Structure formats: structure tokens, C-alpha cells
Amino acid sequence: MKNIANLSLRDISKTFTSEKGEKIESLSSISLDIENEEFICLLGPSGCGKTTLLRIIAGLDRPSTGSINLDGYGIDRPNPQIVMIFQEYSLYPWRTVVANIGFGLELRKVPAQERHLIIKKYIEIVGLEGFENSYPYELSGGMRQRVAVARALAVDPSVLLMDEPFGALDAQTRNLLQQELLKIWEKTKKTIVFVTHSVDEAVYLADRIVVLTPRPGRICEVISEDSPRPRDRTSIEFAKVRRHVLDLINQPKCSLP
């Protein structure tokens, strides 16, 4: 069972009540089955509920209706098997890179020696050698994001939820991290749910792209993409899929609430 997961969302919807008492429907009847070791990208306009959906999967919020199951067990609270990487990296600024990466292990009372080995391994994987004792403020945005990824990977969860992790990076760094993520994914075989605004990124990374409608977010379309990795962004095949998705998100079907 370790490291692989079968995640199933059944009819999830979520309604918030704002301070003024207005009801805001954020998500509406989302049903989706995610296979073990699958790489899912969520694509959708701002405010359509992508973060909300990840939070519900992570057990940080409860859905208003519906249920989530991980390998047949219902999720209604944070589950150590499901780890989320937040939209803002949210590293602990008072901890060094090593201490940030080791945070989850510390919580799980992994003995110091074992912990150090694991941290070392992930520092290598994300390529942060030489920055072990740096503080987050000494790192660039891209490096911080890698620390957050390493922190999540270090506890070896079966599901990784990533909320637009590369949004703030420049094109080059972004490409680099995408490649690294794929390598890590291939090595560790997690189930990944990845939120992005970039069609390019989704096409480059995903097994399946889930396109959501504007708020309240519903599933508009699910696009499977099974071309082999690494994919060539400049290939005709890539351009075709990209065009398909771009067309889709501009269609009334997906661009109207």
C-alpha cells in the first residue's frame, strides 16, 4: 500500500459563508477518480476553487457535500499520507533549509541520524547542496520552492498536492523545476495533483488535465495525454494538444460559470 494511492472524489461541493453572511459557492459536484501514481493537472480561472479542492483533499477543509476516499478510507482530517505544497511556499523563516526539510520527520519523531540521511538525500534530489544552513530569506524564489518540495517529499507521502508551485518563477527556472519534478515523480512514484494556470505547464507535465469552469468550479473536461516524457515543447504534437486545451478554455462551455 505504501507510496501508491487510489484517490476518489465523489460529488464534492463547497459553499463558504462570507463575513457579511453571503453564501459563496466555490466548488460544485466534483467527481473524479485518480489512479495510483497518476499525475493530474488542474487548470481553471482564478477563484474557481482549485485551492479549495486541494485543501479538501488534504483534509484541511471539509466539503459541504460529498466525500473523498484514499484507498477506500474516508478523509476528514489531515492525513500523513497526503501532503500539500501551498501556493505561497510557507517555509518556516526561523528554520534553516535542513531544519525546514526535516520538519515533517521531526514531527514523526524520526531519530536524528535517520533524519539526517533522509534530508541529505532530498537535498541532493532537489539540488540544494551547499545551501543546507541557509535561511529561507537567503534563497531565491525557485530555491524556496524546492525546499518546500523536499519538505513534502521527505515524509514520503503517497499523494502530493501542489498548488501552483511554479507560478512566480521565470521561464528558465520554471522549465528546470518541471523537469526535476518529473524526475522525482518517476523515481518516487507518487500520485500528484498539480494546480497551474499555465496550459504549457499542464501539457508538459500531466497524465490527465482536468479543466474547471469559473466559480463555482465544475469539471468541464478531462483531457488525457499519454505521449512519452520528456515531452518536446516545440514539437508539432505538443502544439496540437496545447491548441486543443487553449481552445477548450476559451469555449463558452468552460469559460462561463
Place this chain on the structure above:
Amino acid sequence: MKNIANLSLRDISKTFTSEKGEKIESLSSISLDIENEEFICLLGPSGCGKTTLLRIIAGLDRPSTGSINLDGYGIDRPNPQIVMIFQEYSLYPWRTVVANIGFGLELRKVPAQERHLIIKKYIEIVGLEGFENSYPYELSGGMRQRVAVARALAVDPSVLLMDEPFGALDAQTRNLLQQELLKIWEKTKKTIVFVTHSVDEAVYLADRIVVLTPRPGRICEVISEDSPRPRDRTSIEFAKVRRHVLDLINQPKCSLP
């Protein structure tokens, strides 16, 4: 002379001294002539000095060497003809949309009545009707960006400097604003220098794309793109230019400092 500008950068470089006394060379001998009414996109990795360059053009920082001329006059302090839109929108949170847009006019002591007419015009142009009396915190990111654009346009400068203005937006909103910006540009005929991380965006918008190297930023390549607007992102032609630029930024020539 109004509304058109001939901006020339001669051998601009900039070295910062950090708190610890280290010298950081941020820009290195940038020379560039920008025609009247031209739309320039600056593309380059994070930290290569794009913001620094815009700040120097705006007269907010002084270059370490070199000079800038606007229509033959040297720039060494903020010049009302050159208006910058900052990376963070930097609206005044205590001012409503109307008051933010009117800020520059207020500074220039434009009489209230005339001011209101101008504000009204730009609110229409950027499509913020109905939000006149909202405060920035009541707006979404995209709407805030539009306020910043309107504030800059309202003073009718001849040069507009835009520092990655659409970086934080989702694909749909981003597309929309790009189209709007082109419309405004065509209507008002400014000279625009536009910083972006997105190759797509650059290809979609620019007359010329200036690709910078990693720090210290030098000009690696200037690509002219004169296909008619609006450009079709899904066209073969577009894909070709895009591919060319992508190739370029991955070449050692442009990706090594």
C-alpha cells in the same frame, strides 16, 4: 512631440553595493534605441536586471555608467513623460479606484472637473465601470492591475514602462488584459517597454523582443516580430517565433552569465 518618444540607452550598466559591501553587477553595457510608438518586450531570467533597467529609464535609479536620452534630453530624475507600472501594483490602499486613477492628475493640479472626465474615460477603457468607489482590497488581482494601468495612462505619458504586470494572473484574465493593452496602445500610441517572463506573452505583444542574459544582464539578442496584430497564438507562424525564442533562451549564449 507629445505622445511619441525616441528613447535611447547608451552603454548602461549598474553595480549595487550590498549591505555586506559586496559589489553586485546587475546590468552590463546595455545599448538600445527604442523608436517612437514601439512596443518592446524585455525577456530574461530572474535577477538579470530587468526591473533595474526600467527603474533607470524611469529616472528612479542612476546608472553606474552610460546615459539615457528621451528625445535628445538626458534623463537623471523622474520625468513626467515616462511613467512606470510597478511589478507589485502598488496602488494606494486608502484611495478608491477613482482616487487612485486620479492621483497623477491631482499631483499635476488638473482641475477637478477635467480630472473627472479623464478618470471616467480610463475607467471605461480598462473596463472598471461599477467599481469606481471600491478600495483596492475589494478588487481581484487583475482588476488592481487595470487600475494601475489606468493611473499611468491618465497622465498621458509618452513612454510607459511595465514591469511584469500580468505575472500573477490566470491564463484567461491574462489573455484578456493583453488584448486590452494592445487596444489601448493602438488608441493612444505610447512607447511601451514591457517586462515579462512569458515567451508567449512576448511573442503575442512585441514589436521587438529583447532577450537578456542572466546577471549581469547584457543584451543577448533582439528579435523583431512584425506580423500583424491581433496575433493568433495557435497559428504555425506564432509557434515558429515562439520556438525560436525558446531555443534562444536555452542556448548557452543567452542562458549563461
Place this chain on the structure above:
Amino acid sequence: MKKPLYFFLPVLILIAWEITATFINNAFILPRLESILAVLLNPTATTYTMGTGSLIDNAKASIIRILLGFLLAAVIAIPLGIGMGRSEFVHEFFDSTIQILRPIPPLAWVPLTLAWFKIGITSIVFIIFIGAFFPILLNTIDGVRGIKKTWAEVAMNLGAHERQLMGKVILPGAAPTIWTGLRVGFGVAWMCVIAAEWLPGTTQGLGYLILYAYNFGQINVVVAGMVAIGLIGIGFDVLFKWVEKRWFGWRSLER
């Protein structure tokens, strides 16, 4: 006030107070609630205040003094703080002096105050001024320094002069922090009321009343005076917070 929990602890304390007071039966340790309430609930009576006027008269006298000292502090501290916040030169010039004066208790100023400003409202106001000055000053410096750099740059970029920058960006941008300084400063001013009313020539005021009543063993009046100070303090604090929410709400709502 829809929240009953707010009243729980105070009521609990009152009940405990009354029971203990009845039990101990010593007005010097815990005067009975009745005797304290008698003073508080007859704020216009002169029966309990030993010739200092009514409780309201005393409160009025104190409030006027505090407002004067507080306003004086604000009028001096805000411009000075803006100067120190904007200019490294001004900051260096004043900083050492301010650092050394800051920890000196208002009460310690009494001897020099009397010699310099003579008996009268000036001296009293000066002691309160001392208390209110530093929080306002430090917050103003903080507020001005905390202005987002881009706010100022946008204005300069759009062609603002130094005066426009001050009036349209620095002041409104720093206003919430300055206001917090005013709120804290007002609180400290209140805390100086006893020190101030300890000055010669005072025959009225809540601070004076407390000391005077104490000397004649009227602990119930002392406690009533404390409660009055507490209540008025809450009143002003609520006022300050209300203004803060109304005018400077943007700060907490921002981002």
C-alpha cells in the same frame, strides 16, 4: 455586546470580591462592593469625595489635563517623528537624546518640572506630555519608515514634489501606525495622571482623589477612583479603535 462570556469573569470577580470582603470584614483590605458602588453610582454627589468636588468633577479635571498633555505630545511628536523617519540626519541628531530620556519615569520629572514650569496647569500637562510623547514619537518614526517604498516611488514617478509626497503619500500611508501610537500614548498619559496630580496646587482630579482618599483611609474611594479611571480608559480606547476601524480599515483588509 452579544457575548455573555464577556461578563462572566468580571461578574465572577465581583462575587468573589463581595464574599471575601464580607468574610474578611476589613475595609482596608477589601472594601465592600456597596461602599464602592455608593461612590460610583452617585457620581454627582460630593458626599464621598472629601471636598474635592463630585466624582464627575474630578474625572472632568483629569480628562482635560490628559487631553492637553496628550495633544501637546502629539503636536510635537508627530512632526518630529516624520522628520526622524524621513531623514537619517534628523534621526541621528535626536536619537541619542531620545533614547536616554525615554526610560525616565514621568514621576522623576516632578522636581525639574516644578522648577521650570512653576505650579499650575503647565507643570501637570508637562508630566502627562512626557508620558504620551515617546509612544507617539516611536510609532510615527516606525510608520513613516514602514511606508512601502513603491508608494513613494509611484508618486515621484508621477511627478510629485516633496510637499505633495508628504501630504498625499507619507502622511496617509503612515497614518494607521501613527494612530496606534496615539492610542498607546493616550493610554500612557492616563497612567501618568496620578504622578501629574501629585504636583502641588492640585485639589481635584481622579489621581489626586485616590492619593488624598488613601491618606484618610478611604479605600472604597480609592477603588472607586481606580474603577473610574479604568472605565474612562476603556471608553477612550473604544473611541480610538472605532476611528481606527473606520478610517484605517484599509490596513487590516489590505492583502
Place this chain on the structure above:
Amino acid sequence: MKKPLYFFLPVLILIAWEITATFINNAFILPRLESILAVLLNPTATTYTMGTGSLIDNAKASIIRILLGFLLAAVIAIPLGIGMGRSEFVHEFFDSTIQILRPIPPLAWVPLTLAWFKIGITSIVFIIFIGAFFPILLNTIDGVRGIKKTWAEVAMNLGAHERQLMGKVILPGAAPTIWTGLRVGFGVAWMCVIAAEWLPGTTQGLGYLILYAYNFGQINVVVAGMVAIGLIGIGFDVLFKWVEKRWFGWRSLER
């Protein structure tokens, strides 16, 4: 201190003081610098301190009292503040009581303090406690509430228990704000030293020395006491800021 400007105003004030003092020639209004310095520069002498021990003895006595009151305040205010910051219930329970007690000047507590805690160090410490308590409490609440929501969520997401959350996220995250509270609280504690040492049974301390010297018109000793309080205050402030920079530097460097 490489900045000569730091010394400019203090030196100017000293010169002006001396000239005016010579001119006025009235030790009750402005004692000469020599007479003040005589006290300050002989901190171990008992010549000037009228039987209160040497200046250093007085300073020591005050510092110990202040530290005790301050530590007590910290030990109570920090846990309470964490509770109030984390739980709306706890907050509502204590808030009203705290709001009403907060504006009451430490000096006003003297009568009840004496009755409750009798003569001795307990009463003195209590008065200082009152002064230091509220800044520490309010800052702790603020700090805990200011914790980034995602910090806590990351921890929960990674499986933290309530205790781990507290020890590994809430406390370290709120620490800089709590530390500021401690710094401010310590400053206020200093300001209460006169009120505290005004209590019967006190025979030593800088606050006592100031009042006592004043009774005998020894204004030079009063001013020397004020300067001593100022200097020690600066000393502690520098210490607090140094720790802040060393341990909590991440906050100002963040973003």
C-alpha cells in the same frame, strides 16, 4: 559609534544646561553639572545618597526588583496571551477584565497592594508586575494571532499534534512579537520603579533615592538618579535589541 552626530545634541544640551545653571545660579532650578557629575562619577560613594547606600547599591536594588516583577509578568502574560490568541473562548473570557484593568496606573494599585501583599519585596514586585504585564500580554496575543495561517496548516498537514504545533510553530513564529512585548514591558517596568519604591518600608533603590533626595532639596542627586535610570534603561534596551537582531533577525529579513 562612528557617528559623531549622535553626540551633538546631548553635548549641546549639556553646554546649554551648564551655561543656564551658572547664570540662574539656583541649585533648586538647575543644579550645576559638576554637582550632578560628582554623584554620577562616584557611584560607590555614600557621601551624596543620604544613607541609602551608594549609587550602585541603589541601582542594584532597583534592577533586582524590576527583573523580578518583569519575569513574573512574563511568566504569567505569555501563557495567558498564547491562550487568548489561540482560542476565541479564552479571549472572550479574559478580555473585558483585562481591558478595564489596563488603564489603571500602577501607582493607583499601591493601597490595595499594601493591603494584600503587605510590606516587602512582594508588594514592590507586584507594582512592577502591573506595569510590565499588559504590554507583554497584548503583544503575545498579537504575535500568536499574526502567525501565518499556512504555517500552522503545513504543520497539521504533516501530522503535528496540538503540542507540537505549539512548540514548533506557534511559539517560534510569535517569538519576535512576544520579544517586542518583553522589550516594551521592561521599559514600562522601569517607569514604575518610582511608584514601586514609594511603598512604605523601602529604604533603597533609584526611585526611592530620587524621591528621598527631593525631600531634602538635593536636586543634583535627583537629576543624577534620572540619568542613572536613563543609562540603565538604554543598556537593557540595547541588550533586548541585540537579542532581537540575533535570534529574530529572520523577521525583518523575511520577504
Place this chain on the structure above:
Amino acid sequence: TQPAGTPQGVPTTTVPQTQAGTEIDVLYSGFGTMPTLMASKQIDAYIAWQPYVEVAPMAGFGKVLSYSGDLPPDSKWKGHPCCVFVTTTGMEKENPDLVNAMTALMMLSTDYINTHQDESGAIVAEWLAGKSNFTYGNISVSSEQAMTRAIYTVNFTNTPTDTWQNGILQFMYAQRELGVLNGTLVNASDADAKAMLFDSAPYQNAKQMIQNNHIVTPPKATRQLGFGYLLSDHDTMLYVAVKKWQYFNDTYGIALKPRDSTQSRPEIADLIVNGQPVAEVKLISAEFGGPLMQLAATDSIQFSIVGNPPVIATVDKGNPVKIIMAANLEGSGVVVSADSPAHDWPSFFAWAKQRADAGKPLRIADPGKGSIQDILLKYSMKESNLSVKEVNS
């Protein structure tokens, strides 16, 4: 109309009234501030207790116009009551012999003061000022000299005579007028008031023991006792008792021996009777009497030398405190500024009139409404046809 309980012939003393006559202004001020105020010409005169009277001519900013026994009207205030020696009724019940012994020691000490005035002055100087000099600008005044001169102006007498008790009642009447009494003393007859205020038994017992030349050794106290006092010449009998403990121990077999004899103001002393330590006594100084009476009420102190007004106020609130005897009589004085034309009462009144006519009435500081000095001042001014006005800023 006169308040209830005010006997015939006792004038309204405290409540200033608008009346025809020369106006003088009274300013309430801590005794510590008075020299500053006078030196900076903010007041023309002040009334205070010793040594704050004697300091003035020595520091050069003022001169003594009159000691309190010589206040007008003539001889009315000769031997007026001032500070008193009190104990708590609880203490009297708990250990009457100890109260007797302490009273005896205080009486013996008073005798010593009256026979060794210069030495007593030196003791006061050490107690109050560590024998250091007072510096006023260029003038440096020996504290010993100042305190010794002060000793001669205070009348150290203990005897609780009728006259003296009646004198204290005068202060009670004054407090009635002030409105600070609202308890048992408000409507009490003079006899009842005396019963509530005084208990001379310890004095009589102590007197007996002294005559017998034998102090009875009291049972050992079961807890630390407190002795409250004010920092004034009026409390000399305590200072002398402590500083000359060896003498009293050797001569009478009773002593209050300081634990740390190097302290100029000892904080803890042992009461030793016939070689037996019978109690540990904490010596507690205070700025004024109110706090001391509160401490007595909470049983934190069992003995005190304190001005009589706070005792009256506290007995009124049902506080179990009793006055045993006087600590001193008189002992206050009026100081006028150095450049004042006044040198006796007639010239003072002429000065007051001249100033009032010029629209700048004399301004006199006293240590607080209801204090001994306040009552003395207001009474004598009124008797002299001056109208008293309070200064309020």
C-alpha cells in the same frame, strides 16, 4: 451652622470661607517640593514639620518666621499635639507586656533626648541623611547641624494629659468639617471619641515599671512585628532608642538592637528585655501616615509613630488602633522667603495686607488638606482675620 459634635467656642477651622479680610492663598504641596517652590519664588511661605523648617535658613532660601507653638492667636497652640505613638488593640490583647515594654522604651528614649539634645540631633542626622551634607548650589549644609537645631524646637513629651487629649479632639472636629469622617467618630460625643481613640494603660504600666526600675520581660512574640514611622524629627524617640540600644540595654535592661548596625536606617531590630530577645521588629518608614494606618489595619505593623490626623481617620473606619501617648508636641514651623519683610507675626500680617492690596496675595504652601500643619495654618490665619483661599491649577 456648625457640624454636629463641634463644641462651643471651637471655630470653624478648615473650610476656607469667603469673608472680608486680607486674602492669602494656600497651596497643597508635598513637603519635598516646598524648598524648590520657595527657591524658585513660587511661594512666599510654607508651613512644614522639622527638619524641613530648619533647612531653609541654612540653605539660605528662607527664614523661620515662627515655630508652631507660637502661631497666633497668642499661646493658643503652645504645646499642641502632633505625632502620637500608637499600637493595635490586637497587639494589646496578644501580648500586653510587650506593648508595655515598647512604650517604656519610647518613654526612656524621650527622656534621653531631652537630656542629650545635641547627641540626639546627630542621631537624627545619621538616620535621615546618613550624616552626609545637604548641598544647595554653592552652600553645603551639615545635616548634623540642621538636625540639632531642629531638636531644640520640638517639644518631646509623652504624657497623655487631658489638655493634650482635648487638643487631639480639635483635629477630629476639623476632620468632621472636612468630611473625611463617615464612621464611628462622626457623631460620637467627646467622651465616646476619647474612649475610641485613646488607651493610656500601657503608658501607666510603663511608667510604673520605670519607677520600679524593672521592665517585665514579656513572652516571646510568635511572629515578626512591625514598627511604622515617618522620616521626621518627630520620630526621634525611635531613632534614639535604636541607635543608643546599648545604653538602654545596659541602663534599663531594654533595647531595640539593630541587626545591621552599619545601616544608617536600620530595617530590622530585636526587642531585647532583660537580655532576652522577645521580638523581631521590622522598622518601616513611609512618606505619609495613611499607608501606615492601612498597614496597622491589616496587622502588618503593630506600633507606629505617626501624625494624629491619619489615626483619627482610621479609628473612624473601625480600625483597631489606639493612641497610647504623644510622641512629641509642636515641632512644625512657618518659613518665609529670605527676602520677605516679615520677621514676626505683625510684620507678616502687614506684608500679607500689602501683597493682597497689590492684587498678589501671599501664597503659603502646606503639606496637604487635613494635615496638622494645614489645620494649624488655617485656624491661625482665620483667627487673624485673614481669608484663606485654596490654589487649584
